[in-house]
Amino acid sequence: MSGPTWLADFFAGVMILVALYSASRLVASRRWSRPTHADTDLTHILMGVAMAGMLVSAINPIPTVVWECVFGILAVFFTWRCGDFVARRGVGGRDEDHVHHLSHYVTHVVMALAMLYMYLAATPSAGSAVSGEMGMGGASGTTADFVGFPLLFLFVLLGSAVWELDSAGRWAPAWSQTKQPEVALELAGAGSFPTTTSENVASSAMHARDETRQAIRPPHLQSPEWLAPGLKATCHIAMCVTMGYMLIVML
Amino acid sequence: MSDVSGLLPSSMVRTAAATPARVWVSPEHRRKLQLVLAAIWLLDGMLQLQAFFFTRAFGNQMIPTMAVGNPSFIAGPITWSGTLIAHHAVPADCLFAVTQVAIGFGIAWRATTKVALAASIVWAAGVWWVGEGLGGVLAGAANPVNGAPGAVMIYALLAVLLWPSDRASVVPSFTAARAVGERIAKALWFVLWATLSYFAVLGANRSPGGLAALIGSETAGEPGWIAALDRHAASLIDHRGLAIMIALAVVLAVVAVGTYLPAPAANTMLVVAMGLSVLIWVVGENFGALFTNGATDVNSGPLLILLSLAYWRRPGDRSIRPEVVSATAEAI
Numbered sequence: 001m002s003g004p005t006w007l008a009d010f011f012a013g014v015m016i017l018v019a020l021y022s023a024s025r026l027v028a029s030r031r032w033s034r035p036t037h038a039d040t041d042l043t044h045i046l047m048g049v050a051m052a053g054m055l056v057s058a059i060n061p062i063p064t065v066v067w068e069c070v071f072g073i074l075a076v077f078f079t080w081r082c083g084d085f086v087a088r089r090g091v092g093g094r095d096e097d098h099v100h101h102l103s104h105y106v107t108h109v110v111m112a113l114a115m116l117y118m119y120l121a122a123t124p125s126a127g128s129a130v131s132g133e134m135g136m137g138g139a140s141g142t143t144a145d146f147v148g149f150p151l152l153f154l155f156v157l158l159g160s161a162v163w164e165l166d167s168a169g170r171w172a173p174a175w176s177q178t179k180q181p182e183v184a185l186e187l188a189g190a191g192s193f194p195t196t197t198s199e200n201v202a203s204s205a206m207h208a209r210d211e212t213r214q215a216i217r218p219p220h221l222q223s224p225e226w227l228a229p230g231l232k233a234t235c236h237i238a239m240c241v242t243m244g245y246m247l248i249v250m251l
Numbered sequence: 252m253s254d255v256s257g258l259l260p261s262s263m264v265r266t267a268a269a270t271p272a273r274v275w276v277s278p279e280h281r282r283k284l285q286l287v288l289a290a291i292w293l294l295d296g297m298l299q300l301q302a303f304f305f306t307r308a309f310g311n312q313m314i315p316t317m318a319v320g321n322p323s324f325i326a327g328p329i330t331w332s333g334t335l336i337a338h339h340a341v342p343a344d345c346l347f348a349v350t351q352v353a354i355g356f357g358i359a360w361r362a363t364t365k366v367a368l369a370a371s372i373v374w375a376a377g378v379w380w381v382g383e384g385l386g387g388v389l390a391g392a393a394n395p396v397n398g399a400p401g402a403v404m405i406y407a408l409l410a411v412l413l414w415p416s417d418r419a420s421v422v423p424s425f426t427a428a429r430a431v432g433e434r435i436a437k438a439l440w441f442v443l444w445a446t447l448s449y450f451a452v453l454g455a456n457r458s459p460g461g462l463a464a465l466i467g468s469e470t471a472g473e474p475g476w477i478a479a480l481d482r483h484a485a486s487l488i489d490h491r492g493l494a495i496m497i498a499l500a501v502v503l504a505v506v507a508v509g510t511y512l513p514a515p516a517a518n519t520m521l522v523v524a525m526g527l528s529v530l531i532w533v534v535g536e537n538f539g540a541l542f543t544n545g546a547t548d549v550n551s552g553p554l555l556i557l558l559s560l561a562y563w564r565r566p567g568d569r570s571i572r573p574e575v576v577s578a579t580a581e582a583i
Contacts, residue, residue: 003302004341147474147542154294162290165359166278241352244297251542 003249011242012055018235019048025227034227039081043108044235046070047115051242054118068119075112081105100167107160114153114243121150121250150247157247161240168233281426284561285358285368285413291557292371292406293355295548299348303545309344310337313545317383320390325380332381350374368410375407382547394456395447395503396535397465398551405554408443412436412561424514427561437510440562444507444524451500462492466534472543484534502527514564521559528555 022044029036050067053060082105091102226232278286303309314333318326336343354374357367379385379401386393386401393399414430423429428436455461467485470478488495502523509520532538532552539550 003300004305007300151538151541154297155290158290158293158297159286162286162293162355162359165356166282166286166361168360241293241297244294245300248297248301251544 007245008055011245012052012059014238015048015052015055015242017048018238019045019052021231021235022048025232029227032227034225036227037104037232039077040104040108040232040236043074043111044239046074047111047239047243050115051239051246054122054246055242064119068116071112071115071119075109075116078105078108078112082109103160103163107156110153110156110160111239111243114150114157114247117149117153118246118250147251150250154244154247157240157244161237161244164233164236164240168230280565281413281415281429281561284409284426284557285364285415287557288406288409288413289355289358289367291355291549291553292351292358296348296351296353296355298541298546298548299344299351301544301546304344304347304547305341307337307340310334310340314381317381319384320387320392321384322389325385325389329381329384364415368414371410372407375403375410378403379407388450391454393450393453394465395450395499395551396456396462396531397469398536399450400446402539402548402551402554405443405551405558408439409554409558409561412439412558424564425562426565427558436562440510440558441507443558444503448500448503448507451496451503457493457496459490459492462495463489469537469540472545473537473540474542477537477542480534481537510562517562518564521563524559525556528552528559531555 022041025036025041026038028034029038049061050071053062053067082102085101085105310333314336315330318329318333321329350370351374354367354371357363357370360367383401383403384390386399386404388400412427412430417429418432423433423436425433425436427440431439450456463485466481466488470481473481506520506524506527509517509523511517512520529552532550536550536552537543539548539552540546541549
């Protein structure tokens with residue numbers, strides 16, 4: 001790893017935590033009959049373990065070629081899911097499920113491809129060929145001229161992290177949102193204002209208020225309870241940031 | 252969400268039909284721009300984690316070059332900061348990285364957007380001085396082709412223009428005017444782009460071989476295809492520097508004035524500005540030198556594009572009408 005060892009250790013520790021937590025989510029959701037994003041949790045487990053192994057080669061449990069197969073399969077899986085979803089429901093759609101599904105699939109396609117790139121581009125460390133351990137350095141050999149890919153991955157990952165954080169704020173408890181007019185503004189701007197006269201504005205604003213209160217209600221008050229969506233979002237952000245760091249090191 | 256049937260028990264999986272869909276509130280235009288700005292800040296923070304910045308060379312070699320050509324009262328603090336950073340390379344770089352990552356996440360988190368934007372202005376001012384030597388403005392080295400007057404100043408400008416508040420009794424025609432009003436927003440645009448136009452024909456920038464030499468000197472550390480692009484560009488414009496820089500200055504001046512034109516013409520000028528920004532980012536800035544392991548930010552190209560998007564005229568967009576904002580906010 002080209003970079004401070006302690007920083008690699010830190011990120012590896014974070015990734016192990018993410019993997020452990022994601023595994024515990026699968027167990028907890030079964031035990032408590034709570035819905036979860038099973039594909040995401042499984043992917044987070046695999047990516048967490050793999051990234052920890054890339055950051056600290058001593059804890060890499062699986063040969064590189066196996067990881068390449070795993071992330072190749074994941075890339076194909078999420079691409080298929082994405083295509084299937086678009087074929088069934090189209091690209092457009094304003095409900096939360098639709099937007100979240102689509103961004104979720106696209107982001108995970110990119111994450112899987114980024115993992116593949118890192119395995120293909122990373123410089124093998126001495127004596128690592130048999131054990132599958134690898135050291136990370138700058139892209140080299142045939143991958144050296146394809147540095148545009150990690151940059152693209154980087155933009156998508158950091159964008160996803162920021163988007164996830166913004167979305168998390170969007171679903172915060174209502175009392176923390178009441179002083180932020182933008183949520184209501186967005187609803188208002190979505191077509192509920194036929195004119196701009198003050199009466200119509202006030203009337204439509206009242207209507208928007210009800211919609212907004214529903215929209216900003218925390219998920220656990222709206223539907224069968226998702227299993228700790230905030231923690232899941234935190235894991236996703238941590239994963240995006242860690243992967244971003246690894247890609248930057250390889251630029 | 253994921254109906255990975257057959258892989259897991261159905262109780263662990265929620266399908267779309269199992270629960271009522273919630274209303275998805277897409278971020279409005281200004282919020283989207285804020286999120287892009289947040290992502291760029293986050294990227295800057297991550298770039299600061301590159302190995303080079305944890306070494307003494309960051310303080311001993313990179314920072315002192317920013318003092319060259321500057322007046323002593325500007326150069327002194329830069330040199331002093333460089334020495335301090337070199338002596339405490341790891342904690343200093345951690346501070347820089349954490350600060351920028353915190354600004355990025357702070358902007359993205361709605362509850363802290365204002366605090367983070369305010370912090371970004373302060374931070375940008377400090378970096379403009381110590382990290383960019385005021386963009387070479389006082390050193391006579393500012394050139395719009397390689398990022399003058401300093402990318403970090405555009406961060407600060409964006410923080411002001413994307414500030415999450417609205418002026419009462421004003422109906423702005425573009426997002427950047429929501430917080431400061433159209434007159435000030437247009438003036439800021441004019442000053443920025445007119446300054447870039449002035450820098451284009453300043454001193455050595457207008458010498459016949461100046462531009463080619465500048466672009467040709469940027470190949471070090473770049474991947475082969477970018478270095479080849481630089482070499483070809485330098486070869487193409489060799490000895491034509493004066494004509495090209497005059498043409499560039501004219502275009503930049505037209506873009507500066509463009510903000511005062513009617514909406515369709517103003518938007519056309521914004522397209523020109525964005526095209527120019529892409530060209531500068533690719534050829535003049537080499538994608539912010541992100542591939543050299545020594546970049547601290549994305550340079551000015553993407554920020555100028557983001558700025559242009561904030562000035563995009565949206566006369567039919569009711570979401571930027573302040574009376575709607577205030578009425579809706581009161582109703583809530």
